[in-house]
Amino acid sequence: MKSFTLLLSAILIFSVNSALAYNTNKSAEKEHEEHHDEHGHEEKEKSLKISEKAKSHLKIEFTNVVGKSPWTLPRTALVQVKDRSGIYKKHGDTLEFVEIQLVKSDKEKITFTTIDLHTGDAVVVQGTQFIRIIESELNSEPAGHGH
Secondary structure: OHHHHHHHHHHHHHHHHHHHHHHHOHHHHHHHHHHHHHHOOOOOOOOEEOOHHHHHHOOOEEEEOOOOOOEEEEHHHOEEEOOEEEEEEEEOOEEEEEEEEEEEEOOOEEEEEOOOOOOOOEEEEEOHHHHHHHHHHHHOOOOOOOO
C-alpha cells in the first residue's frame, strides 16, 4: 500500500508539472490541431516536461546511445503505442516520444533504427511505463469530446 501511495504521489506531482507546461501553449496548439483536422494530418506527439522530483519518485533512468545505428537498449526502454514502437528521448528538460523501427528483440533487449536519434542522445531505459501512462492521460480527450 505504501508503494502505491508513493507511486500515486509521484504521478500527481509529474502530472501537475506536465499539465502546467502542456497548458501554456494550448490556444496555439488548438489552432494548429484544427488546421490538421481539416487536412487529416496525424498530430505529432507532444513533449513532456518532467521535474527532477518526479524522475526520482518514478525511478526514471537514462542512458546515452553511442556509436552508429542500429542501437541496442534494454527492453524496458521500449514503448508500444497502438501499432507503433518507440522510445523516450531527453530533449533539454522534456521527454519526446521517438518512433523506432525494430530490427530484432528478445525478452531482454531491443535493437532498432531511427532517424531521430544520434550518438550521445539520452534515452529513458527505466520508468517508461509510468511516462506512457501519464502521457496517455494528458493527451486523452475529455469525456464527451468527440470528432
